[in-house]
Amino acid sequence: xxxxxxxxxxxxxxxxxxxxxxxxxxxxxxxRQAIADxxxxxxxxxxxxxxxxxxxxxxxxxxxxxxxxxxxxxxMLSDREEFVRGFEQLVVSAAVVKVGAxxxxxxxxxDLDALRARLRDLGAAAVLATAGADGATIDAxxxxxxxxxxxxxxxxxxxxxxxxxxxxxxxxxxxxxxPSALGEWRALLQRAMDVxxxxxxxxxxxxxxxxxxxxxxxxxxxx
Numbered sequence: 001x002x003x004x005x006x007x008x009x010x011x012x013x014x015x016x017x018x019x020x021x022x023x024x025x026x027x028x029x030x031x032r033q034a035i036a037d038x039x040x041x042x043x044x045x046x047x048x049x050x051x052x053x054x055x056x057x058x059x060x061x062x063x064x065x066x067x068x069x070x071x072x073x074x075x076m077l078s079d080r081e082e083f084v085r086g087f088e089q090l091v092v093s094a095a096v097v098k099v100g101a102x103x104x105x106x107x108x109x110x111d112l113d114a115l116r117a118r119l120r121d122l123g124a125a126a127v128l129a130t131a132g133a134d135g136a137t138i139d140a141x142x143x144x145x146x147x148x149x150x151x152x153x154x155x156x157x158x159x160x161x162x163x164x165x166x167x168x169x170x171x172x173x174x175x176x177x178x179p180s181a182l183g184e185w186r187a188l189l190q191r192a193m194d195v196x197x198x199x200x201x202x203x204x205x206x207x208x209x210x211x212x213x214x215x216x217x218x219x220x221x222x223x
Contacts, residue, residue, distance in 0.1 A: 004160055012160050016075045023047060023076075027060040035064050039175040040095060042167065044069040048086030049079040058090065066090065067171045069098040069163070072106045080107060092123035095174055098167040100130040126185075128170055128192075130163050138170075138189050142182040147189045150197035152210060161205030162196045168207055169195040 001017040024047070027035075035041055041064045047053045048070060070087045077083060084107050091097055097119050104112040116129045116139050126140035135148040169192035179185045198208040 014073050014075055016073065021076050024050075024053060025056065027056065032060055032062075035060055036062060038064060040065045040067055040171055042067045042069070042171050043090070044164070044167070045071040045073070045076075047076070048072075048090075049077060049083035051082065051086065054086040054089060061090075065095045065174075066093070067096045067098070067167065067174065068094050069167050070103055070107065071163075072103060074106065077106065083107065088119075088122055091119055094124045096126040096128055096170060097124040098128040098130065098163070098170070100163050101132060128167065128189075130166055132159075132162075136166060136189060136193060138185050140179070140185055142180060142185055145182055145186045145189055147186070147193050150190070150193040152194070152197045152201060152213070154201045154213070156200045158203045158205075159200050161199050161207065164205065165196045165199040165207045166192045 002020060003015045005013045005015060007013050041061065043057070043066055046057065068087070068090055070083070072080075072083060087107070099112070099115055099119065101110075101112050104110050104115045108115050108118075112129050112131060116127045116137065119127045120139055126138060128136060128138050130136040133149060135146060137144060137146040170188060173179070173188040173191065177184070179188055194210050195207065198210045198213050199206070201213060202208050
């Protein structure tokens with residue numbers, strides 16, 4: 001369980017129960033088959049600071065394409081250096097790695113651009129770097145493309161889930177296609193920013209799309 005609270009600047013803060021802090025994953029035969037069959041496996045908020053969990057995940061993944069969001073949270077992080085080691089162990093073969101300004105501050109020296117370059121050097125095929133109100137950047141073999149936050153009708157209600165929505169939209173795009181030209185990455189990033197903006201126009205972290213907001217007034221002001 002995670003309880004979301006608000007800091008003085010309005011940004012979300014999370015308080016986790018013991019079950020979340022001590023989470024552990026076992027991979028059944030069905031789970032391994034689902035991983036093998038998947039077009040892309042998304043990994044987020046994983047206990048990278050527990051070597052046994054990292055080894056079990058690596059074994060379960062096999063040759064799967066992966067999208068990784070380290071998503072470290074101070075309330076669940078027990079060993080920063082070990083977390084970085086475990087995270088970077090999987091980065092080397094990732095189809096995309098998503099990192100944000102908070103990740104750079106918690107795990108590294110706070111320089112998001114330097115972190116993006118580091119992850120590319122380690123072997124990530126693409127890096128999605130999100131910087132809150134300053135938008136986002138994708139760094140891939142085709143080049144680097146950036147986009148500001150998207151402007152949609154309605155007020156920003158809740159920023160919880162914006163980063164997850166961005167990653168989800170990029171992951172969907174990588175399942176549907178394999179971008180190679182810079183224009184394709186730009187279109188994918190713009191779609192992701194639109195989805196994130198829609199998610200911010202409703203209470204809670206449930207993913208929204210611009211189409212869902214247009215289809216129903218329910219989603220504009222609350223869950």
